[in-house]
Amino acid sequence: DTGVSQDPRHKITKRGQNVTFRCDPISEHNRLYWYRQTLGQGPEFLTYFQNEAQLEKSRLLSDRFSAERPKGSFSTLEIQRTEQGDSAMYLCASSPIEGTNEKLFFGSGTQLSVL
Amino acid sequence: AQSVAQPEDQVNVAEGNPLTVKCTYSVSGNPYLFWYVQYPNRGLQFLLKYITGDNLVKGSYGFEAEFNKSQTSFHLKKPSALVSDSALYFCASREVNNAGNMLTFGGGTRLMVKP
Numbered sequence: 001d002t003g004v005s006q007d008p009r010h011k012i013t014k015r016g017q018n019v020t021f022r023c024d025p026i027s028e029h030n031r032l033y034w035y036r037q038t039l040g041q042g043p044e045f046l047t048y049f050q051n052e053a054q055l056e057k058s059r060l061l062s063d064r065f066s067a068e069r070p071k072g073s074f075s076t077l078e079i080q081r082t083e084q085g086d087s088a089m090y091l092c093a094s095s096p097i098e099g100t101n102e103k104l105f106f107g108s109g110t111q112l113s114v115l
Numbered sequence: 116a117q118s119v120a121q122p123e124d125q126v127n128v129a130e131g132n133p134l135t136v137k138c139t140y141s142v143s144g145n146p147y148l149f150w151y152v153q154y155p156n157r158g159l160q161f162l163l164k165y166i167t168g169d170n171l172v173k174g175s176y177g178f179e180a181e182f183n184k185s186q187t188s189f190h191l192k193k194p195s196a197l198v199s200d201s202a203l204y205f206c207a208s209r210e211v212n213n214a215g216n217m218l219t220f221g222g223g224t225r226l227m228v229k230p
Contacts, residue, residue: 004158031216042119042205042220043159056215091158095216102147102166102209102216106158 002026004107006092012113013082020078021110025094032075033104034067035091036060043091049075050097082114117142119208121221128196128228136191136224138206147209148189149218150180154202162204165189176200196228 005024013019025032031050035043046065047057051072061067064082069075079086089111093104118141128134140146150162163174170182180191189206203225207218 033217040124040222042121042207042222043218045217045219048215048217050215056217093159102149102164103161104159104216104218106151106160108156108158 004092004094004105006090006107006110008110009108010111010113012115014115015082015084017082018078018080019082019112020076021090021092021112022074022076023092023107024074025092026105027073028096029094029105030072030097031095032069033093033095034075034077035093037089037091037109038087046077079112082112084114087112087114117146117208117210117219119206119219119221121204121206121224123224124222125225125227128226130198130228130230131195134193134196134200134226134228136204136206136226138189138191138221139187140189140206140208141187142208142210144210148180148182149207149209150174150178150189150191151205151207151220152202153205153223159205162191196226198228198230201226201228 007022033048034046037043047067049069064080067077089109091109093106120139148165151159153159165172165182173179178193203223205223206221
């Protein structure tokens, strides 16, 4: 179990630029989640996949955000035309469907700073 | 809509003393409740969960939590705090009929254990 890994750890970008983050879940986990955490707040759900299917999207996920999990393994989260309000920690988590499915395994996150 | 509240931004306790981190929830029906801990530069880690059954649940690192339905609370406790317990603690809920296992988090409580 190598854990959930996220890349990059930090990203600094200028307003209006596009950014893409990657998440590699634990290999046998079917479910993959994206959360956003701003300073002093708890994580907020953005979207989740079961295998390659995106099954739920939060209202927080504006049209500028898109997430993919093309082969049911790693996932990418792209933000187009970034705004300063997008500055946050973007967390990825994974879980199996069966068994300990109430427990999420989180990565260390990607810290995005939009200047 | 479900919500989770953590009324204390920070809890200070001396090493060796008991600690309590408070959490209240608002969920339709019976909730699934969780505690996660976040250490600096690390992802959230699962501590414990309440699904059904005994109201007192035990988790990792000597932590326990008590589910109180009448008070809609799920306070985290530990009989004797360690300096290494200093971290950010998040309470979370999930509605029972939420097949996707999306969690709603509280705002977090910073626990400071002083020697």
